[in-house]
Amino acid sequence: MLFLIALLTGIMLYAVFVGGYTISAVGLFKTMTAPLQNLSNAISERVEYGLDLYRNAENYYQENRELRQEINKIHTQLADYEETKAELERLEAFIGIKEKHSDYSMTVPFDVIGYVTNDIYLSFMIDGGSEDGIGLYDTVVSDLGLVGVITELGEHVSTVTTILSPELSVAACTSSSREKGVLTGSVALASEGLCKLEYLEKDTDLKKEKIILTTGENGLFPGGYVIGYVKDVAMDDTGLTAYASIEPASDLKNLSMVVVITDFNGKAERTDAES
Amino acid sequence: MQNRKHQKRSYAVLQTIQWVLFAGLILLCYLFETSGSYHKPLVLIPVALCIASHTGEVPAMTVGAVCGLLLDLACGKLPGCNAIVLVIFCVIVSLLYRYLLKQKLLNMLFLITICVALQGGIDYVFYYAIWNDPDVELILKNITIPCGVMTIISGIVFYFMIKKIAESCQSHRIQKLEKMNLFSDMD
Numbered sequence: 001m002l003f004l005i006a007l008l009t010g011i012m013l014y015a016v017f018v019g020g021y022t023i024s025a026v027g028l029f030k031t032m033t034a035p036l037q038n039l040s041n042a043i044s045e046r047v048e049y050g051l052d053l054y055r056n057a058e059n060y061y062q063e064n065r066e067l068r069q070e071i072n073k074i075h076t077q078l079a080d081y082e083e084t085k086a087e088l089e090r091l092e093a094f095i096g097i098k099e100k101h102s103d104y105s106m107t108v109p110f111d112v113i114g115y116v117t118n119d120i121y122l123s124f125m126i127d128g129g130s131e132d133g134i135g136l137y138d139t140v141v142s143d144l145g146l147v148g149v150i151t152e153l154g155e156h157v158s159t160v161t162t163i164l165s166p167e168l169s170v171a172a173c174t175s176s177s178r179e180k181g182v183l184t185g186s187v188a189l190a191s192e193g194l195c196k197l198e199y200l201e202k203d204t205d206l207k208k209e210k211i212i213l214t215t216g217e218n219g220l221f222p223g224g225y226v227i228g229y230v231k232d233v234a235m236d237d238t239g240l241t242a243y244a245s246i247e248p249a250s251d252l253k254n255l256s257m258v259v260v261i262t263d264f265n266g267k268a269e270r271t272d273a274e275s
Numbered sequence: 276m277q278n279r280k281h282q283k284r285s286y287a288v289l290q291t292i293q294w295v296l297f298a299g300l301i302l303l304c305y306l307f308e309t310s311g312s313y314h315k316p317l318v319l320i321p322v323a324l325c326i327a328s329h330t331g332e333v334p335a336m337t338v339g340a341v342c343g344l345l346l347d348l349a350c351g352k353l354p355g356c357n358a359i360v361l362v363i364f365c366v367i368v369s370l371l372y373r374y375l376l377k378q379k380l381l382n383m384l385f386l387i388t389i390c391v392a393l394q395g396g397i398d399y400v401f402y403y404a405i406w407n408d409p410d411v412e413l414i415l416k417n418i419t420i421p422c423g424v425m426t427i428i429s430g431i432v433f434y435f436m437i438k439k440i441a442e443s444c445q446s447h448r449i450q451k452l453e454k455m456n457l458f459s460d461m462d
Binding site for chain 1: 308309310311312314315317346349350351403408409410411413414417418422
Protein backbone atom coordinates (compact mmCIF):
# COMPACT_ATOMS: atom_id res chain seq x y z
CA MET A 1 0.00 0.00 0.00
CA LEU A 2 2.85 2.31 0.94
CA PHE A 3 4.39 1.45 -2.36
CA LEU A 4 1.19 2.37 -4.19
CA ILE A 5 0.94 5.67 -2.34
CA ALA A 6 4.58 6.38 -3.13
CA LEU A 7 4.00 5.53 -6.82
CA LEU A 8 0.98 7.80 -7.08
CA THR A 9 2.81 10.61 -5.28
CA GLY A 10 5.69 10.09 -7.69
CA ILE A 11 3.36 10.34 -10.70
CA MET A 12 1.76 13.41 -9.22
CA LEU A 13 5.11 15.08 -8.64
CA TYR A 14 6.21 14.16 -12.18
CA ALA A 15 3.05 15.67 -13.59
CA VAL A 16 3.74 18.86 -11.67
CA PHE A 17 7.27 18.98 -12.99
CA VAL A 18 6.40 18.41 -16.68
CA GLY A 19 4.08 21.44 -16.28
CA GLY A 20 1.24 21.39 -18.78
CA TYR A 21 2.39 18.47 -20.89
CA THR A 22 0.40 15.24 -20.79
CA ILE A 23 2.12 12.28 -19.39
CA SER A 24 2.63 9.78 -22.20
CA ALA A 25 0.65 6.99 -20.51
CA VAL A 26 -2.29 9.31 -19.89
CA GLY A 27 -2.03 10.58 -23.45
CA LEU A 28 -2.15 7.05 -24.76
CA PHE A 29 -5.14 6.30 -22.64
CA LYS A 30 -6.92 9.48 -23.83
CA THR A 31 -6.19 8.65 -27.47
CA MET A 32 -7.54 5.16 -27.06
CA THR A 33 -10.71 6.31 -25.36
CA ALA A 34 -11.36 9.31 -27.64
CA PRO A 35 -13.72 7.45 -30.06
CA LEU A 36 -15.66 6.10 -27.15
CA GLN A 37 -15.89 9.56 -25.69
CA ASN A 38 -17.16 10.90 -29.00
CA LEU A 39 -19.81 8.21 -29.11
CA SER A 40 -20.88 8.82 -25.55
CA ASN A 41 -20.96 12.57 -26.23
CA ALA A 42 -23.12 12.04 -29.28
CA ILE A 43 -25.50 9.86 -27.29
CA SER A 44 -25.57 12.37 -24.51
CA GLU A 45 -26.28 15.23 -26.94
CA ARG A 46 -29.05 13.20 -28.53
CA VAL A 47 -30.60 12.45 -25.15
CA GLU A 48 -30.28 16.07 -24.10
CA TYR A 49 -31.84 17.16 -27.37
CA GLY A 50 -34.71 14.74 -26.86
CA LEU A 51 -35.26 15.86 -23.31
CA ASP A 52 -35.04 19.49 -24.36
CA LEU A 53 -37.62 18.88 -27.09
CA TYR A 54 -39.86 17.16 -24.61
CA ARG A 55 -39.44 19.87 -21.96
CA ASN A 56 -39.66 22.91 -24.29
CA ALA A 57 -41.89 21.53 -27.06
CA GLU A 58 -44.59 24.05 -26.40
CA ASN A 59 -42.15 26.95 -26.40
CA TYR A 60 -40.63 25.79 -29.67
CA TYR A 61 -44.06 25.29 -31.20
CA GLN A 62 -45.04 28.80 -30.19
CA GLU A 63 -41.76 30.23 -31.44
CA ASN A 64 -42.15 28.35 -34.72
CA ARG A 65 -45.63 29.73 -35.20
CA GLU A 66 -44.46 33.26 -34.50
CA LEU A 67 -41.57 32.90 -36.93
CA ARG A 68 -43.86 31.49 -39.59
CA GLN A 69 -46.21 34.39 -39.13
CA GLU A 70 -43.31 36.76 -39.42
CA ILE A 71 -42.12 35.05 -42.62
CA ASN A 72 -45.62 35.25 -44.07
CA LYS A 73 -45.77 38.91 -43.15
CA ILE A 74 -42.42 39.53 -44.83
CA HIS A 75 -43.54 37.63 -47.92
CA THR A 76 -46.73 39.69 -48.10
CA GLN A 77 -44.73 42.87 -47.68
CA LEU A 78 -42.36 41.72 -50.40
CA ALA A 79 -45.24 40.95 -52.76
CA ASP A 80 -46.78 44.35 -51.99
CA TYR A 81 -43.46 45.98 -52.62
CA GLU A 82 -43.02 44.19 -55.97
CA GLU A 83 -46.56 45.11 -56.98
CA THR A 84 -46.10 48.73 -55.96
CA LYS A 85 -42.80 48.87 -57.79
CA ALA A 86 -44.35 47.46 -60.98
CA GLU A 87 -47.28 49.86 -60.72
CA LEU A 88 -44.92 52.76 -60.13
CA GLU A 89 -42.97 51.84 -63.25
CA ARG A 90 -46.19 51.72 -65.25
CA LEU A 91 -47.33 55.05 -63.84
CA GLU A 92 -43.96 56.60 -64.63
CA ALA A 93 -44.52 55.62 -68.25
CA PHE A 94 -47.88 57.38 -68.22
CA ILE A 95 -46.30 60.49 -66.72
CA GLY A 96 -43.99 60.40 -69.73
CA ILE A 97 -47.02 60.87 -72.01
CA LYS A 98 -48.03 64.01 -70.13
CA GLU A 99 -44.49 65.36 -70.34
CA LYS A 100 -44.37 64.81 -74.08
CA HIS A 101 -47.87 66.10 -74.78
CA SER A 102 -48.58 68.90 -72.36
CA ASP A 103 -51.86 69.76 -74.13
CA TYR A 104 -53.46 66.44 -73.19
CA SER A 105 -56.01 66.28 -70.40
CA MET A 106 -55.68 62.77 -69.08
CA THR A 107 -57.49 60.70 -66.54
CA VAL A 108 -55.79 58.57 -63.94
CA PRO A 109 -54.78 55.13 -65.25
CA PHE A 110 -57.60 52.58 -65.33
CA ASP A 111 -57.29 48.83 -64.96
CA VAL A 112 -58.46 46.57 -67.75
CA ILE A 113 -61.23 44.50 -66.14
CA GLY A 114 -61.57 41.94 -68.91
CA TYR A 115 -61.76 41.35 -72.61
CA VAL A 116 -65.04 40.91 -74.47
CA THR A 117 -65.49 37.16 -74.94
CA ASN A 118 -64.37 35.80 -78.32
CA ASP A 119 -64.10 39.24 -79.90
CA ILE A 120 -61.69 39.16 -82.80
CA TYR A 121 -61.09 42.93 -82.43
CA LEU A 122 -60.05 42.55 -78.75
CA SER A 123 -62.54 45.03 -77.28
CA PHE A 124 -62.19 45.28 -73.52
CA MET A 125 -63.68 46.85 -70.42
CA ILE A 126 -62.01 49.31 -68.05
CA ASP A 127 -62.91 50.21 -64.49
CA GLY A 128 -63.65 53.87 -65.24
CA GLY A 129 -66.72 55.66 -66.51
CA SER A 130 -68.54 58.96 -66.67
CA GLU A 131 -68.07 59.42 -62.91
CA ASP A 132 -64.32 59.46 -63.53
CA GLY A 133 -64.56 62.18 -66.15
CA ILE A 134 -64.57 59.91 -69.20
CA GLY A 135 -66.73 60.84 -72.21
CA LEU A 136 -68.07 58.76 -75.08
CA TYR A 137 -65.58 58.40 -77.96
CA ASP A 138 -62.68 59.65 -75.81
CA THR A 139 -59.28 58.37 -76.92
CA VAL A 140 -57.75 55.49 -74.98
CA VAL A 141 -53.98 55.07 -74.94
CA SER A 142 -51.36 53.00 -73.23
CA ASP A 143 -47.84 54.15 -72.41
CA LEU A 144 -46.70 52.61 -75.70
CA GLY A 145 -49.30 53.85 -78.16
CA LEU A 146 -52.89 54.41 -79.27
CA VAL A 147 -55.32 51.72 -78.14
CA GLY A 148 -58.81 52.77 -79.23
CA VAL A 149 -61.86 54.76 -78.18
CA ILE A 150 -64.60 54.50 -75.58
CA THR A 151 -67.65 53.13 -77.37
CA GLU A 152 -69.86 52.25 -74.44
CA LEU A 153 -69.92 54.46 -71.40
CA GLY A 154 -71.20 53.52 -67.98
CA GLU A 155 -70.86 55.30 -64.68
CA HIS A 156 -68.00 53.14 -63.45
CA VAL A 157 -67.27 50.72 -66.31
CA SER A 158 -66.69 51.47 -69.98
CA THR A 159 -66.04 49.42 -73.09
CA VAL A 160 -63.15 50.24 -75.39
CA THR A 161 -63.15 49.42 -79.10
CA THR A 162 -59.58 48.94 -80.27
CA ILE A 163 -57.89 50.14 -83.44
CA LEU A 164 -58.19 46.56 -84.79
CA SER A 165 -61.91 47.13 -85.34
CA PRO A 166 -63.20 48.23 -88.77
CA GLU A 167 -65.60 50.51 -86.86
CA LEU A 168 -62.72 52.92 -86.23
CA SER A 169 -61.02 55.13 -88.78
CA VAL A 170 -58.02 57.12 -87.65
CA ALA A 171 -56.25 59.74 -89.74
CA ALA A 172 -52.61 58.66 -89.64
CA CYS A 173 -49.24 59.51 -91.15
CA THR A 174 -45.68 58.33 -91.13
CA SER A 175 -43.29 59.98 -88.70
CA SER A 176 -40.65 60.74 -91.33
CA SER A 177 -42.26 61.50 -94.71
CA ARG A 178 -45.62 62.59 -93.26
CA GLU A 179 -47.34 60.46 -95.90
CA LYS A 180 -50.98 60.26 -94.94
CA GLY A 181 -53.50 57.46 -94.87
CA VAL A 182 -56.50 56.17 -92.97
CA LEU A 183 -55.96 53.57 -90.31
CA THR A 184 -58.73 51.02 -89.90
CA GLY A 185 -59.23 47.39 -89.01
CA SER A 186 -60.11 44.35 -91.05
CA VAL A 187 -61.20 40.85 -90.15
CA ALA A 188 -58.22 39.19 -91.83
CA LEU A 189 -55.61 41.42 -90.19
CA ALA A 190 -57.33 41.56 -86.80
CA SER A 191 -56.95 37.81 -86.46
CA GLU A 192 -53.18 38.40 -86.66
CA GLY A 193 -53.34 41.34 -84.25
CA LEU A 194 -52.70 43.89 -87.01
CA CYS A 195 -54.57 46.83 -88.52
CA LYS A 196 -54.45 48.51 -91.90
CA LEU A 197 -53.25 51.89 -93.15
CA GLU A 198 -55.30 52.50 -96.30
CA TYR A 199 -55.31 54.94 -99.20
CA LEU A 200 -51.56 55.29 -99.56
CA GLU A 201 -50.05 56.47 -102.83
CA LYS A 202 -49.43 53.67 -105.33
CA ASP A 203 -45.72 54.44 -105.36
CA THR A 204 -45.42 54.86 -101.62
CA ASP A 205 -41.96 54.71 -100.13
CA LEU A 206 -43.26 53.29 -96.86
CA LYS A 207 -40.94 50.65 -95.47
CA LYS A 208 -40.98 48.09 -92.70
CA GLU A 209 -40.54 49.33 -89.12
CA LYS A 210 -41.54 52.92 -89.99
CA ILE A 211 -43.45 54.58 -87.17
CA ILE A 212 -47.08 55.55 -87.79
CA LEU A 213 -48.55 58.50 -85.88
CA THR A 214 -51.98 60.06 -85.54
CA THR A 215 -52.40 63.30 -87.50
CA GLY A 216 -55.15 64.70 -85.29
CA GLU A 217 -56.95 65.97 -88.39
CA ASN A 218 -60.42 64.63 -87.68
CA GLY A 219 -60.45 66.02 -84.15
CA LEU A 220 -61.32 62.65 -82.67
CA PHE A 221 -57.76 61.64 -81.88
CA PRO A 222 -54.92 63.84 -80.63
CA GLY A 223 -52.15 64.42 -83.19
CA GLY A 224 -48.61 63.07 -83.01
CA TYR A 225 -49.35 60.00 -80.92
CA VAL A 226 -47.71 56.70 -81.85
CA ILE A 227 -50.07 54.10 -83.35
CA GLY A 228 -47.66 51.37 -84.38
CA TYR A 229 -45.07 50.19 -86.87
CA VAL A 230 -45.28 49.18 -90.52
CA LYS A 231 -45.12 45.43 -90.92
CA ASP A 232 -45.82 45.04 -94.59
CA VAL A 233 -46.85 47.10 -97.63
CA ALA A 234 -49.07 45.78 -100.43
CA MET A 235 -51.33 46.94 -103.24
CA ASP A 236 -55.04 47.29 -102.68
CA ASP A 237 -57.46 44.96 -104.54
CA THR A 238 -58.41 47.82 -106.86
CA GLY A 239 -54.76 48.43 -107.76
CA LEU A 240 -55.28 52.19 -107.35
CA THR A 241 -53.85 52.61 -103.88
CA ALA A 242 -51.50 50.79 -101.55
CA TYR A 243 -52.03 49.77 -97.97
CA ALA A 244 -49.75 48.89 -95.09
CA SER A 245 -50.24 46.31 -92.35
CA ILE A 246 -49.58 48.02 -89.06
CA GLU A 247 -48.53 46.32 -85.87
CA PRO A 248 -49.95 48.32 -82.96
CA ALA A 249 -47.32 49.70 -80.60
CA SER A 250 -49.43 48.62 -77.62
CA ASP A 251 -49.72 44.93 -76.87
CA LEU A 252 -53.49 44.85 -77.29
CA LYS A 253 -53.78 41.22 -76.17
CA ASN A 254 -52.18 41.79 -72.79
CA LEU A 255 -53.21 45.24 -71.67
CA SER A 256 -53.39 45.79 -67.94
CA MET A 257 -53.66 49.55 -67.60
CA VAL A 258 -54.72 52.39 -69.91
CA VAL A 259 -55.40 56.11 -69.65
CA VAL A 260 -58.13 58.11 -71.33
CA ILE A 261 -57.35 61.40 -73.05
CA THR A 262 -60.39 63.54 -72.34
CA ASP A 263 -59.19 66.71 -74.04
CA PHE A 264 -56.40 67.91 -76.31
CA ASN A 265 -55.56 70.84 -78.56
CA GLY A 266 -57.83 70.89 -81.57
CA LYS A 267 -60.54 68.70 -80.17
CA ALA A 268 -63.11 71.31 -79.18
CA GLU A 269 -62.64 73.56 -82.22
CA ARG A 270 -63.00 70.71 -84.67
CA THR A 271 -65.94 69.19 -82.86
CA ASP A 272 -67.62 72.60 -82.86
CA ALA A 273 -66.90 73.06 -86.54
CA GLU A 274 -68.28 69.63 -87.33
CA SER A 275 -71.39 70.17 -85.27
CA MET B 276 -97.60 15.92 -38.35
CA GLN B 277 -94.47 17.50 -36.86
CA ASN B 278 -92.37 14.98 -38.70
CA ARG B 279 -94.00 15.96 -41.95
CA LYS B 280 -93.16 19.58 -41.33
CA HIS B 281 -89.60 18.59 -40.61
CA GLN B 282 -89.39 16.62 -43.88
CA LYS B 283 -90.80 19.51 -45.84
CA ARG B 284 -88.21 21.79 -44.27
CA SER B 285 -85.43 19.34 -45.22
CA TYR B 286 -86.74 19.35 -48.77
CA ALA B 287 -86.63 23.15 -48.82
CA VAL B 288 -83.08 23.12 -47.48
CA LEU B 289 -81.97 20.67 -50.18
CA GLN B 290 -83.63 22.79 -52.84
CA THR B 291 -81.85 25.86 -51.50
CA ILE B 292 -78.50 24.04 -51.54
CA GLN B 293 -79.15 22.93 -55.11
CA TRP B 294 -79.93 26.45 -56.29
CA VAL B 295 -76.99 27.94 -54.41
CA LEU B 296 -74.72 25.44 -56.17
CA PHE B 297 -76.30 26.24 -59.54
CA ALA B 298 -75.91 29.99 -58.90
CA GLY B 299 -72.27 29.48 -57.90
CA LEU B 300 -71.63 27.48 -61.05
CA ILE B 301 -73.24 30.15 -63.23
CA LEU B 302 -71.13 32.84 -61.55
CA LEU B 303 -67.94 30.81 -62.05
CA CYS B 304 -68.79 30.33 -65.71
CA TYR B 305 -69.33 34.08 -66.13
CA LEU B 306 -65.96 34.78 -64.53
CA PHE B 307 -64.37 32.23 -66.87
CA GLU B 308 -66.00 33.95 -69.86
CA THR B 309 -64.63 37.35 -68.91
CA SER B 310 -61.08 36.33 -68.13
CA GLY B 311 -58.25 36.43 -70.62
CA SER B 312 -58.22 37.46 -74.26
CA TYR B 313 -58.08 33.94 -75.72
CA HIS B 314 -60.98 32.25 -77.51
CA LYS B 315 -63.07 30.09 -75.22
CA PRO B 316 -66.27 28.03 -75.13
CA LEU B 317 -69.52 29.78 -74.25
CA VAL B 318 -69.98 27.59 -71.19
CA LEU B 319 -73.06 29.46 -69.99
CA ILE B 320 -75.07 27.80 -72.80
CA PRO B 321 -74.57 24.15 -71.70
CA VAL B 322 -74.91 25.17 -68.06
CA ALA B 323 -78.29 26.85 -68.69
CA LEU B 324 -79.59 23.92 -70.76
CA CYS B 325 -78.39 21.28 -68.30
CA ILE B 326 -80.00 23.10 -65.38
CA ALA B 327 -83.20 23.53 -67.40
CA SER B 328 -83.35 19.78 -68.00
CA HIS B 329 -83.64 19.22 -64.24
CA THR B 330 -86.18 21.92 -63.42
CA GLY B 331 -89.67 23.10 -64.27
CA GLU B 332 -90.49 25.62 -67.00
CA VAL B 333 -90.50 28.75 -64.83
CA PRO B 334 -87.12 28.13 -63.15
CA ALA B 335 -85.74 27.07 -66.54
CA MET B 336 -86.95 30.32 -68.06
CA THR B 337 -85.32 32.32 -65.26
CA VAL B 338 -82.05 30.43 -65.62
CA GLY B 339 -82.15 31.01 -69.38
CA ALA B 340 -82.67 34.74 -68.90
CA VAL B 341 -79.89 35.08 -66.31
CA CYS B 342 -77.36 33.01 -68.27
CA GLY B 343 -78.32 34.75 -71.51
CA LEU B 344 -77.88 38.22 -70.04
CA LEU B 345 -74.54 37.24 -68.51
CA LEU B 346 -73.48 35.89 -71.89
CA ASP B 347 -74.52 39.17 -73.53
CA LEU B 348 -72.49 41.13 -70.99
CA ALA B 349 -69.45 38.89 -71.42
CA CYS B 350 -69.60 38.94 -75.20
CA GLY B 351 -70.36 42.67 -75.41
CA LYS B 352 -73.55 42.03 -77.35
CA LEU B 353 -76.84 43.88 -77.20
CA PRO B 354 -78.31 42.94 -73.79
CA GLY B 355 -81.10 40.46 -74.42
CA CYS B 356 -79.79 39.16 -77.73
CA ASN B 357 -78.56 35.84 -76.34
CA ALA B 358 -81.00 35.96 -73.42
CA ILE B 359 -84.02 35.59 -75.73
CA VAL B 360 -82.50 32.56 -77.45
CA LEU B 361 -81.62 30.92 -74.13
CA VAL B 362 -85.01 31.65 -72.53
CA ILE B 363 -86.81 29.97 -75.43
CA PHE B 364 -84.38 27.08 -75.50
CA CYS B 365 -84.42 26.49 -71.75
CA VAL B 366 -88.23 26.30 -71.71
CA ILE B 367 -88.19 23.89 -74.66
CA VAL B 368 -85.52 21.74 -72.96
CA SER B 369 -87.45 21.69 -69.69
CA LEU B 370 -90.65 20.61 -71.47
CA LEU B 371 -88.84 18.01 -73.58
CA TYR B 372 -87.29 16.45 -70.49
CA ARG B 373 -90.54 16.49 -68.61
CA TYR B 374 -92.60 14.79 -71.32
CA LEU B 375 -90.34 13.18 -73.89
CA LEU B 376 -86.64 12.77 -73.21
CA LYS B 377 -84.59 10.76 -70.73
CA GLN B 378 -81.56 12.11 -68.87
CA LYS B 379 -78.96 10.89 -71.33
CA LEU B 380 -75.77 12.56 -72.42
CA LEU B 381 -76.51 12.21 -76.12
CA ASN B 382 -79.88 13.89 -75.77
CA MET B 383 -78.30 16.84 -74.02
CA LEU B 384 -75.42 17.11 -76.49
CA PHE B 385 -77.92 17.11 -79.35
CA LEU B 386 -79.88 19.96 -77.76
CA ILE B 387 -76.71 21.91 -76.94
CA THR B 388 -75.56 21.52 -80.56
CA ILE B 389 -78.84 22.95 -81.88
CA CYS B 390 -78.72 25.85 -79.42
CA VAL B 391 -75.05 26.62 -80.14
CA ALA B 392 -75.69 26.50 -83.90
CA LEU B 393 -78.63 28.89 -83.56
CA GLN B 394 -76.80 31.28 -81.22
CA GLY B 395 -73.64 31.19 -83.34
CA GLY B 396 -75.64 31.67 -86.52
CA ILE B 397 -77.53 34.68 -85.18
CA ASP B 398 -74.32 36.21 -83.82
CA TYR B 399 -72.45 35.69 -87.08
CA VAL B 400 -75.21 36.98 -89.33
CA PHE B 401 -76.21 40.04 -87.32
CA TYR B 402 -72.82 41.10 -85.99
CA TYR B 403 -70.55 40.34 -88.93
CA ALA B 404 -72.01 38.97 -92.18
CA ILE B 405 -74.75 41.58 -92.50
CA TRP B 406 -72.14 44.37 -92.64
CA ASN B 407 -70.48 42.87 -95.68
CA ASP B 408 -66.98 43.22 -94.27
CA PRO B 409 -64.35 41.56 -96.45
CA ASP B 410 -63.01 38.19 -95.25
CA VAL B 411 -65.90 37.90 -92.80
CA GLU B 412 -65.95 34.13 -93.26
CA LEU B 413 -62.69 34.06 -91.29
CA ILE B 414 -64.73 34.83 -88.18
CA LEU B 415 -66.89 31.80 -88.89
CA LYS B 416 -63.80 29.67 -89.45
CA ASN B 417 -61.58 31.02 -86.64
CA ILE B 418 -64.08 31.89 -83.93
CA THR B 419 -67.69 30.78 -84.39
CA ILE B 420 -67.10 27.14 -85.34
CA PRO B 421 -64.13 26.37 -83.02
CA CYS B 422 -65.85 28.05 -80.06
CA GLY B 423 -69.09 26.23 -80.90
CA VAL B 424 -67.30 22.88 -80.91
CA MET B 425 -65.56 23.73 -77.63
CA THR B 426 -68.95 24.68 -76.15
CA ILE B 427 -70.48 21.34 -77.17
CA ILE B 428 -67.53 19.43 -75.72
CA SER B 429 -67.69 21.43 -72.48
CA GLY B 430 -71.34 20.31 -72.29
CA ILE B 431 -70.14 16.79 -71.36
CA VAL B 432 -68.48 18.09 -68.18
CA PHE B 433 -71.41 20.28 -67.19
CA TYR B 434 -73.94 17.53 -67.97
CA PHE B 435 -72.39 15.20 -65.40
CA MET B 436 -71.68 17.98 -62.90
CA ILE B 437 -75.25 19.31 -62.93
CA LYS B 438 -76.73 15.83 -63.02
CA LYS B 439 -74.75 14.97 -59.90
CA ILE B 440 -75.91 18.09 -58.06
CA ALA B 441 -79.54 17.67 -59.10
CA GLU B 442 -79.67 13.96 -58.38
CA SER B 443 -78.01 14.31 -54.99
CA CYS B 444 -80.69 16.73 -53.86
CA GLN B 445 -83.44 14.88 -55.73
CA SER B 446 -82.60 11.40 -54.36
CA HIS B 447 -82.57 12.62 -50.78
CA ARG B 448 -85.90 14.25 -51.33
CA ILE B 449 -87.47 11.18 -52.92
CA GLN B 450 -86.16 8.84 -50.23
CA LYS B 451 -87.49 11.01 -47.49
CA LEU B 452 -90.81 11.57 -49.17
CA GLU B 453 -91.20 7.87 -49.82
CA LYS B 454 -90.58 7.19 -46.15
CA MET B 455 -93.13 9.74 -45.13
CA ASN B 456 -95.46 8.86 -48.00
CA LEU B 457 -95.68 12.52 -48.86
CA PHE B 458 -95.68 12.24 -52.64
CA SER B 459 -99.32 13.08 -52.88
CA ASP B 460 -98.82 16.13 -50.67
CA MET B 461 -95.93 17.47 -52.69
CA ASP B 462 -97.59 16.88 -56.05
